[in-house]
Amino acid sequence: xxxxxxxxxxxxxxxxxxxxxxxxxxxxxxxxxxxxxxxxxxxxxxxxxxxxxxxxxxxxxxxxxxxxxxxxxxxxxxxxxxxxxxxxxxxxxxxxxxxxxxxxxxxxxxxxxxxxxxxxxxxxxxxxxxxxxxxxxxxxxxxxxxxxxxxxxxxxxxxxxxxxxxxxxxxxxxxxxxxxxxxxxxxxxxxxxxxxxxxxxxxxxxxxxxxxxxxxxxxxxxxxxxxxxxxxxxxxxxxxxxxxxxxxxxxxxxxxxxxxxxxxxxxxxxxxxxxxxxxxxxxxxxxxxxxxxxxxxxxxxxxxxxxxxxxxxxxxxxxxxxxxxxxxxxxxxxxxxxxxxxxxxxxxxxxxxxxxxxxxxxxxxxxxxxxxxxxxxxxxxxxxxxxxxxxxxxxxxxxxxxxxxxxxxxxxxxxxxxxxxxxxxxxxxxxxxxxxxxxxxxxxxxxxxxxxxxxxxxxxxxxxxxxxxxxxxxxxxxxxxxxxxxxxxxxxxxxxxxxxxxxxxxxxxxxxxxxxxxxxxxxxxxxxxxxxx
Amino acid sequence: xxxxxxxxxxxxxxxxxxxxxxxxxxxxxxxxxxxxxxxxxxxxxxxxxxxxxxxxxxxxxxxxxxxxxxxxxxxxxxxxxxxxxxxxxxxxxxxxxxxxxxxxxxxxxxxxxxxxxxxxxxxxxxxxxxxxxxxxxxxxxxxxxxxxxxxxxxxxxxxxxxxxxxxxxxxxxxxxxxxxxxxxxxxxxxxxxxxxxxxxxxxxxxxxxxxxxxxxxxxxxxxxxxxxxxxxxxxxxxxxxxxxxxxxxxxxxxxxxxxxxxxxxxxxxxxxxxxxxxxxxxxxxxxxxxxxxxxxxxxxxxxxxxxxxxxxxxxxxxxxxxxxxxxxxxxxxxxxxxxxxxxxxxxxxxxxxxxxxxxxxxxxxxxxxxxxxxxxxxxxxxxxxxxxxxxxxxxxxxxxxxxxxxxxxxxxxxxxxx
Numbered sequence: 041x042x043x044x045x046x047x048x049x050x051x052x053x054x055x056x057x058x059x060x061x062x063x064x065x066x067x068x069x070x071x072x073x074x075x076x077x078x079x080x081x082x083x084x085x086x087x088x089x090x091x092x093x094x095x096x097x098x099x100x101x102x103x104x105x106x107x108x109x110x111x112x113x114x115x116x117x118x119x120x121x122x123x124x125x126x127x128x129x130x131x132x133x134x135x136x137x138x139x140x141x142x143x144x145x146x147x148x149x150x151x152x153x154x155x156x157x158x159x160x161x162x163x164x165x166x167x168x169x170x171x172x173x174x175x176x177x178x179x180x181x182x183x184x185x186x187x188x189x190x191x192x193x194x195x196x197x198x199x200x201x202x203x204x205x206x207x208x209x210x211x212x213x214x215x216x217x218x219x220x221x222x223x224x225x226x227x228x229x230x231x232x233x234x235x236x237x238x239x240x241x242x243x244x245x246x247x248x249x250x251x252x253x254x255x256x257x258x259x260x261x262x263x264x265x266x267x268x269x270x271x272x273x274x275x276x277x278x279x280x281x282x283x284x285x286x287x288x289x290x291x292x293x294x295x296x297x298x299x300x301x302x303x304x305x306x307x308x309x310x311x312x313x314x315x316x317x318x319x320x321x322x323x324x325x326x327x328x329x330x331x332x333x334x335x336x337x338x339x340x341x342x343x344x345x346x347x348x349x350x351x352x353x354x355x356x357x358x359x360x361x362x363x364x365x366x367x368x369x370x371x372x373x374x375x376x377x378x379x380x381x382x383x384x385x386x387x388x389x390x391x392x393x394x395x396x397x398x399x400x401x402x403x404x405x406x407x408x409x410x411x412x413x414x415x416x417x418x419x420x421x422x423x424x425x426x427x428x429x430x431x432x433x434x435x436x437x438x439x440x441x442x443x444x445x446x447x448x449x450x451x452x453x454x455x456x457x458x459x460x461x462x463x464x465x466x467x468x469x470x471x472x473x474x475x476x477x478x479x480x481x482x483x484x485x486x487x488x489x490x491x492x493x494x495x496x497x498x499x500x501x502x503x504x505x506x507x508x509x510x511x512x513x514x515x516x517x518x519x520x521x522x523x524x525x526x527x528x529x530x531x532x533x534x535x536x537x538x539x540x541x542x543x544x545x546x547x548x549x550x551x552x553x554x555x556x557x558x559x560x561x562x563x564x565x566x567x568x569x570x571x572x573x
Numbered sequence: 574x575x576x577x578x579x580x581x582x583x584x585x586x587x588x589x590x591x592x593x594x595x596x597x598x599x600x601x602x603x604x605x606x607x608x609x610x611x612x613x614x615x616x617x618x619x620x621x622x623x624x625x626x627x628x629x630x631x632x633x634x635x636x637x638x639x640x641x642x643x644x645x646x647x648x649x650x651x652x653x654x655x656x657x658x659x660x661x662x663x664x665x666x667x668x669x670x671x672x673x674x675x676x677x678x679x680x681x682x683x684x685x686x687x688x689x690x691x692x693x694x695x696x697x698x699x700x701x702x703x704x705x706x707x708x709x710x711x712x713x714x715x716x717x718x719x720x721x722x723x724x725x726x727x728x729x730x731x732x733x734x735x736x737x738x739x740x741x742x743x744x745x746x747x748x749x750x751x752x753x754x755x756x757x758x759x760x761x762x763x764x765x766x767x768x769x770x771x772x773x774x775x776x777x778x779x780x781x782x783x784x785x786x787x788x789x790x791x792x793x794x795x796x797x798x799x800x801x802x803x804x805x806x807x808x809x810x811x812x813x814x815x816x817x818x819x820x821x822x823x824x825x826x827x828x829x830x831x832x833x834x835x836x837x838x839x840x841x842x843x844x845x846x847x848x849x850x851x852x853x854x855x856x857x858x859x860x861x862x863x864x865x866x867x868x869x870x871x872x873x874x875x876x877x878x879x880x881x882x883x884x885x886x887x888x889x890x891x892x893x894x895x896x897x898x899x900x901x902x903x904x905x906x907x908x909x910x911x912x913x914x915x916x917x918x919x920x921x922x923x924x925x926x927x928x929x930x931x932x933x934x935x936x937x938x939x940x941x942x943x944x945x946x947x948x949x950x951x952x953x954x955x956x957x958x959x960x961x962x963x964x965x966x967x968x969x970x971x972x973x974x975x976x977x978x979x980x981x982x983x984x985x986x987x988x989x990x991x
Contacts, residue, residue, distance in 0.1 A: 144832055540779075
């Protein structure tokens with residue numbers, strides 16, 4: 041945005057060569073009116089100038105940068121201050137400088153006015169954004185501008201949007217034939233806001249409809265039906281995405297447990313705290329980057345990946361060596377001991393980082409979203425996490441199935457005595473496998489830090505979900521964990537859509553209880569003698 | 574079950590040990606003990622930690638000015654850890670073991686409800702600094718936050734006004750517990766009285782600590798595309814607000830399209846969020862840090878100095894908010910009442926509280942109502958700015974009297990004079 045202002049200032053200074061008059065102060069004075077109605081009228085007047093000055097003033101106003109001192113107006117840009125009317129930079133700050141506040145109503149008037157001005161920008165992206173802004177909010181006042189833009193616009197995508205904008209503005213036309221045409225033109229849109237605009241024409245005000253002509257009403261209803269069809273499809277896509285996104289998070293949280301509990305049979309109640317260690321690694325790395333490499337803060341997350349893995353793995357080794365290895369084969373004692381360990385870890389985090397949640401910012405490349413369809417917006421942080429879950433999953437699969445260590449781990453789980461007899465160092469394998477499980481939990485925590493709150497007891501919220509995934513998937517099976525996580529994710533998102541988050545959570549738990557009763561071995565059961573033994 | 578009681582026992586013993594350490598020096602000196610009961614861990618810590626700091630700062634300020642009736646105040650801080658039953662245990666401990674004269678504490682209504690029986694039984698005194706749902710008037714409690722008619726109702730009226738966007742459809746979104754449920758019940762009745770149809774109201778709740786708001790945002794978007802201007806009224810509490818606002822920003826739901834007005838989100842909760850995509854979303858409170866008046870300037874400066882002195886994390890970036898102001902006003906009013914009553918006895922202080930006034934950072938002289946234990950408060954509605962502060966876009970001309978028993982709930986007709 042600052043670049044835009046800079047461009048505009050440059051443009052303004054180029055124009056200044058031709059002895060340009062400053063903006064009329066009376067025009068500006070209207071912007072500081074008390075009533076929103078007067079402010080909006082003043083904005084329309086300024087916008088009607090349609091020059092660089094008007095754009096500069098309106099951009100400043102929409103960003104809360106337009107200042108007033110006495111009856112003079114100024115534009116703030118960081119520390120710099122310039123006169124709003126002339127654009128000349130000021131050296132001293134005038135007394136009583138105060139920013140001009142606007143409310144949402146004024147802001148949306150400003151947005152439309154700015155969009156109108158930007159329709160003729162040489163920059164394609166800006167024109168596109170302007171046309172998008174106008175497509176559902178255009179009114180008769182903007183119509184001449186839109187029609188002029190349509191004449192010169194070459195880009196097909198922008199043209200479509202402008203045609204929608206034109207049609208939306210024409211919905212208010214006095215001529216019923218024009219309105220009919222407009223209603224028809226809008227049927228090809230898939231934008232919920234346009235649907236909303238159309239619906240508002242069908243509403244009754246007193247005894248009469250907002251749209252007086254019956255034919256036009258029928259046409260509008262028809263257009264709405266067509267838009268609805270497209271919206272429903274997009275809705276399904278969005279739901280599946282949110283489900284997969286939740287599934288990927290469940291998977292990341294549960295994958296480490298799938299190794300420690302699923303493969304090794306350790307009921308690790310401190311699993312959630314291993315996630316927490318991973319999340320705090322992200323926080324720690326962020327602090328290091330902010331202090332030492334402030335320019336590349338955005339990449340702290342990449343650097344945090346190995347840290348999260350090794351920090352959590354180190355905690356895991358410590359746990360295994362000092363406590364768990366004495367308790368193999370005694371699930372109840374393991375449960376109590378690891379639960380005690382979880383309390384110790386929570387308290388340690390409180391002492392080290394404080395009891396309050398810490399702020400872990402999304403890096404720039406994970407903020408924002410891509411718009412696949414007008415009502416399907418996929419946030420970057422979730423897309424990255426889905427990708428990351430795939431990456432971690434393939435890593436685990438390779439490790440377990442393609443390396444010597446993985447083979448040893450499988451051998452030890454299947455028959456410990458026999459593996460020991462043929463020379464597998466079982467104790468060391470136990471430690472290593474536990475460390476890997478813990479490290480993967482750390483990676484899961486790293487991902488969680490990007491969407492959930494990071495605090496000492498964050499792990500408590502995931503321990504139940506993690507066990508749910510592993511138990512549902514079938515103990516000892518990675519593939520089971522994957523299907524269970526995705527299934528639970530999609531199922532709870534679809535349920536949430538119908539019943540709300542609270543009931544959905546209960547329903548999912550009920551489902552799992554019933555399922556485990558009917559099929560205690562989970563979705564995928566290992567076949568073989570050792571399971572029965 | 575075993576696990577739970579074990580946690581409690583562990584937490585209790587740990588805190589008893591901590592209390593023992595802090596109150597060691599107290600027995601000899603002539604002090605008045607003051608209890609501070611705010612969650613310093615768990616889901617509510619995001620909001621409540623700052624209130625503990627404000628209380629400590631105010632006590633420090635009063636002590637520096639000579640204390641109360643010549644005695645220094647001695648704070649006793651406990652951590653009920655966002656665990657509602659633990660609130661009651663800690664309250665009991667403060668009153669019967671530590672013998673505090675007054676307790677400043679609680680944020681969520683469920684925590685207040687859980688300590689109420691304790692305060693009634695032991696005849697303690699609680700100052701509750703947060704806006705709440707009303708429907709309560711206890712002799713042992715002074716409410717320095719807003720009742721619904723001092724926050725929720727004016728905010729909805731603003732949304733329905735022309736400047737607020739003339740909203741016709743409403744999403745009532747909250748955390749699943751007593752405050753959002755009751756507030757939404759009141760708001761539903763209020764909206765109906767304004768002619769809003771049942772079909773134009775959507776109510777949705779999430780559990781405490783919920784962190785996945787994708788579905789809800791998608792639902793709001795869908796609900797908003799039905800031809801009428803839609804607004805969201807959020808009573809989400811605690812750290813769920815961070816993922817909620819993050820998702821809101823990522824999903825590109827702009828305030829000019831669907832404004833979200835929040836009742837439990839202030840400067841403090843927004844500290845961990847990138848507020849640039851949230852510009853224009855609203856909050857209704859009785860105080861904002863951005864208010865310009867001499868009392869507020871002094872209050873903000875005091876708190877910033879305190880943050881440096883107490884070595885709070887990110888001390889250069891601390892903010893003040895409405896419940897902090899209410900805590901500050903509450904402690905000062907309690908001091909005035911004690912001085913008027915010349916005693917810290919609960920009943921005498923309660924009698925002296927009615928009619929107390931204090932020139933508050935909200936820019937008005939606030940009065941404790943003579944009968945209903947609530948403050949007369951001004952109402953401000955603010956829009957979020959890019960820097961995480963609020964622009965006041967609407968305010969009342971003067972403080973308004975609280976109606977703890979909302980006239981919009983049937984059965985409350987006889988209680989309007991309280």
